[in-house]
Amino acid sequence: MELKAPQDSSIIPRQWYNIIPDLPEKLPPPILPNGAVAGPEVLEAIFPRELVRQEVSNERFVKIPDEILQLYAQAGRPTPLIRAKNLEKALKTNARIFFKYEGVLPAGSHKFNTAVAQAYYNMREGVERLCTETGAGQWGSALSLAGSLFGIKIRVYMVRASYLQKPLRRILMETYGAEVYPSPSSVTRVGRKYLEENPDHPGSLGIAISEAIEDVLSSRGTAKYSLGSVLNHVILHQTVIGLETLKQLESIGVGVEDVSYVVGCVGGGSNFAGLSYPFIHYKLMGKTNTVFIAVEPKAVPSMTKGEYRYDYGDSAGLTPLLKMHTLGHNYVPPPIHAGGLRYHGVAPTLSVLLKNRVVTPVAYSQREVFEAGVLFAGTQGIVPAPESAHAVRAVIDIARKYARGKEKPVIVFNLSGHGLLDLAGYSEYLNGSLQDT
Incomplete structure (x- = not known):
């Protein structure tokens, strides 16, 4: 392992990034069953007023309160940006692989x-x-x-x-x-x-x-x-990940235009969006050619097989309807170990990006994911959460394409959490009893 970027509290951004004003088309609003737009007053029945304001905001940047900045710093932000040199060596790739490690935060993840x-x-x-x-x-x-x-x-x-x-x-x-x-x-x-x-x-x-x-x-x-995911205000808060990553890459001489791939796993979309949206900002401005890879389980293929339509965010139909890629709110996924990726839909903002082909979705089986997790643990020393191991799987497949030739692409991915409380899943993989879905 090699830490390639400084952990300097000045790197923590003072504002969150809101992608809504930069989307390639207007974000469809949440609606009620009768088709009427669900206004802020509907959301205020279950959320505090300030979070509702952030949910519908068209401001590109939203100030982070000082109290939250202090907690971010105390918790370990900025989180490390690490070059995965041992993984690169194992894959015999020319690619430069960097991961943003959110597992160092309290409770072990980006959440x-x-x-x-x-x-x-x-x-x-x-x-x-x-x-x-x-x-x-x-x-x-x-x-x-x-x-x-x-x-x-x-x-x-x-x-x-x-x-x-x-x-x-x-x-x-x-x-x-x-x-x-x-x-x-x-x-x-x-x-x-x-x-x-x-x-x-x-x-x-x-x-x-x-x-x-x-x-x-x-x-x-x-x-x-x-x-914990899906809605705009949640994704807004997570953009601290990507904003930090941009500064950390710059500090080691890697500009945003040098980044070839940005990769993250997707359940509702918060950790993928948290890393990728600040990079997508430059893509939408026409300044980069970065490829964005969103990874999901084959068992819950909301991006790769879901329909883009209005659907409830919950099974009982208590929420307003959101326009998103969905498998249907009554879908009951199989009990895979990547429990954080077992949601029937994805964030409306991410759905717009998928529709406009700004983001490319891919899906993997459980066995493929745990195989990648074991390889990453053996080379980098960190056991990734099963959710994060989906991103690792995609990164491995991308990197292997660059075993020959002179191209040296930069791959950045979000290692959104550690898997030290998920070892039962690794045990099933190692002893051969893991159900492949």
Whole structure:
């Protein structure tokens, strides 16, 4: 391993980047079932006013409050940008591979970036409790910590398949003070409905979102909802990743025009967008020819096989409808280990970029992903989360194309979290019992 960029707090950006004004076409608004546009007042029923303002903002840059900047710095931002020289050597490639390592953050993933921002704005408006969903548990862990930092109670509905696969994630959330329920649960009407249909229901992010929103709507204003991906304000907060990366690359003599590929995994889209959107800004301005690769599991192929249409963000239809690439809000994905990528749709902003072919989607099976994760761990020393290992798989395939010739492309990817709480999945791969989906 070789650290190639300085960890200097001056690198932390003072503003988040909002891609909405730069999109190649106008972002379709959220709508109600009757076709009417869902205005800010609809969103304010479950989100604090400032986050709703960010959700609909057309400002290209949004100031990061000083309190959040301080927490970013205390948590370890800027996160390391590392050149994967050992991986390059193993692949015998001419490519230069850099990864932004978000796994050094508290709770082990990039989710901390938006968790502290959302908790801060909720605290400012006097919110006492937040409800959320989580897949693999990275988002739930990050929000649980943020709630502890700001004195807000956290309730997490964790997809049942991951709740059973990853008990250490649940313990981490509870250590931070959160309540954690397997979803579908017996706590909500929505959860009880799905359990009655199937007592062994594996759950889905769509169902867990429905449970969290029902909880908020029945709280009579004492709770708000917090989301870990998909919506604009969430993606906005994550752009700290890409903005830092641009500065770190520049500090070692690599300009934005030198970057050939930017790669990230996609569930709802937050970690891919967090790295790529600041780079896509230059692509949309016509200043670069960078190729953007968004990676998903074959088991949940929302980008590669989903339809681009309006759909609910949750299984019970409690949210407004969003125009996005979707497999349908009733889709129940198989219980793959990459629980954070088991969402039926993707971010509306990312969907616009997919439609306009600014971003190229690819999909891999579980076995391909864990094979890449093991190779990366053996060369770079970091065990990637199963979600992040999707990006590693794509990077490996790209890099192998440059084993001959004189081209030396620069590949940048987001290693969005570590897999030290996901070793059960690696164990299944290593002992040959992993189900390939």
